[in-house]
Amino acid sequence: MDIRTHAHEDEAGTAWSAPPILRADGVTKAFGPRWALRGISLSVRPGEIVALMGPNGAGKSTLLRVLATLLRPTAGVVYVGDRRWPPDGVGVRAQVTLLGHQPWLYPDLTAEENLRFAQRLYGWPEDPEALRAALERMGLADRARDPVRTFSRGMLQRLALARVLLSPAPVLLLDEPFTGLDVVGMDRAQEALRMLADQGRALLIALHEPAAASLAHRVVVLAGGRCVAEGAPQDLPAEALREIYASALRPAEGRQALRPPQAREPAPNRVRPEGSVGTPPRASPGVPTGGHGELRVLRALLGKDLRVEGRAREALTPTLTLAGLSLFLFGAAFELRPDLARAVVPAFLWMLLLFASSLGVGRMMAAEMDRGTWEGLLMAPVDRSALFAGKALVHGLLLALVIGLSLLAAAVFFNLSLWEPRILLLLVLGTAGLAGVTTLLSAMAMAARARELLLPILLFPVAAPLLIAGIQGTRAALEGDPEGWGTWMQMMLAYDIILLTVGGLIFEEAVGA
Incomplete structure (x- = not known):
């Protein structure tokens, strides 16, 4: 399916009429001779959960890193609110929170100290009650003062998710947020993510397991660095996703169909004149970037x-x-x-x-x-x-x-x-x-x-x-x-x-x- 840019509906039939808070327009990323992303265009609206799915090496993590300004796109532009990347990486980071593959935690600090450091580093409100509530929601309140080095892998992931709960950013990018979680931990995480969406946050979540896509309002499938399908979770059952994944791994015709043509390499990224890529998404409150x-x-x-x-x-x-x-x-x-x-x-x-x-x-x-x-x-x-x-x-x-x-x-x-x-x-x-x-x-x-x-x-x-x-x-x-x-x-x-x-x-x- 082609990526749809018009208003769409969730499974309850409610139309998404709000303008997008996050939009990628023709995002391309090359690492030397290898093209990791080719012309990715997608958008996410406030209150929407979009699942980003695809086989290993499809470009999901690379796309999230580009959207978070950790990687500069070779071509294309990213809008977050009224900020554009490139060139405004500082402004985009003020409105985005990323949960990457690593939990970004310091083993010799306690759970509380790790979260307080995140509040100070990112300029989030230093609210002790909010910090305790985040730990409680992720089931870590009784381990708040324990060194993180004593945590299991699943507990580390829950603590990283607690950090996401503290963020006031309107856009949340999550890369495999359920990694290492048991059934109870996954239930807590899904409940927390739904709560964030209910608050009007825009969530773009890279997922691997088709079963986890039921959390999303919409699914976007990547393969070979390109968007190859998009729709509601019920329109992309596990069998359809497996076929897309398998076609990306076929050595002959199937994989060739998903590989971008070699003759059409995008030009290096340049800042385009205002208006040349359409009206940017609406402005939204985030973390202040000025002052001290x-x-x-x-x-x-x-x-x-x-x-x-x-x-x-x-x-x-x-x-x-x-x-x-x-x-x-x-x-x-x-x-x-x-x-x-x-x-x-x-x-x-x-x-x-x-x-x-x-x-x-x-x-x-x-x-x-x-x-x-x-x-x-x-x-x-x-x-x-x-x-x-x-x-x-x-x-x-x-x-x-x-x-x-x-x-x-x-x-x-x-x-x-x-x-x-x-x-x-x-x-x-x-x-x-x-x-x-x-x-x-x-x-x-x-x-x-x-x-x-x-x-x-x-x-x-x-x-x-x-x-x-x-x-x-x-x-x-x-x-x-x-x-x-x-x-x-x-x-x-x-x-x-x-x-x-x-x-x-x-x-x-x-x-x-």
Whole structure:
């Protein structure tokens, strides 16, 4: 069947006359030579539940990620309310909540803490009563203060659904929301989703099992990256869906019929003039995007990372262990004269900071990817430079601990005081630069399989000017050369300004796809 754009009816016969709140117009996505989506057009109205179905690899998850701004479409446009993506990713994220394959939960936080972090990160109302009600609805009220690491897979999914219940967004995108749920959990989830639809939310739900489609008012079927059927659930019984799925997997004629023609490749995405794709869907309230959104994200990230790292110590313990052992071995192995110590210790100190940055910061960023929480951070309705600033701030605090340990070791082993204001200023500038460049490069290498090996290779040449200036500036300060110190300090300041500015500007592209 063709995708219908006129008003349609639910199973009770009620006409959907409201204009769509979500609309995709010709959305296409290519990954290199492979086309994952080809010209997808669909719409969802307030109060409507649309089931997105199709075989594995049909493009369901890719479409949801495009609609949520986690992926930039190769061609086509997405309207959410009066916002258009591209280019307005921030505005769209303010009106969309996504439940992805991963639950986006931190194992070392409690259920309550995970939900409070989501409220702060996304700018949702921080209502304790609403939080407790969401946990109660999903059957987790008695586990509210338990660490999430003690939860089963089904409980994690219920907690993720509780997060969706807290969202004020008018559009909800859910990717396989019933994964891991038992019968009771599925009943709770379906009841909660119907409640959200009754509140006027628009729900687009990717489903795999035909039996779950009975929840929806309408079913849209994808195969081979294209919309191939659409209708009410009763018009697409399980047998019809199985035939569509099977045709997508046939090696010959059947699959060819569902594959888009190779000769008609869409042009790269460009922002089209107003009115060229029709009138956008009506505006709707969502999460405010102005004001202090960036500051809110900074506070949320800082509080979350300090709490998680304080409990798990995934980066803190190995980083401080490396620094402590290195300082002890270096101090025990060498008995340096004061003049030689002033020449050698600065080089060792700055190289230690480089290795600590690669190990500690790289591990903290990799942990976000391993937990599947990185995409949750990217869904914050702010410019993603705020994520760059927040992560760089946390990473800078980690390096500050290494610096404190190093300064103590220098005094103990070499009788060398590095607590002079000029040296401390250099260390502050160096910490800011290293935290910023490591955060940026870690984000760029996030999707690489060997990211923890790739990061040092990328980091050293980029950080080399900062290291040279830090070493020479520290030596100049120890030797009482204010002019030399001033020159190197200015170089470090210029490096930081350029690096942090460029990092903030390109972070959106660095984490996009």
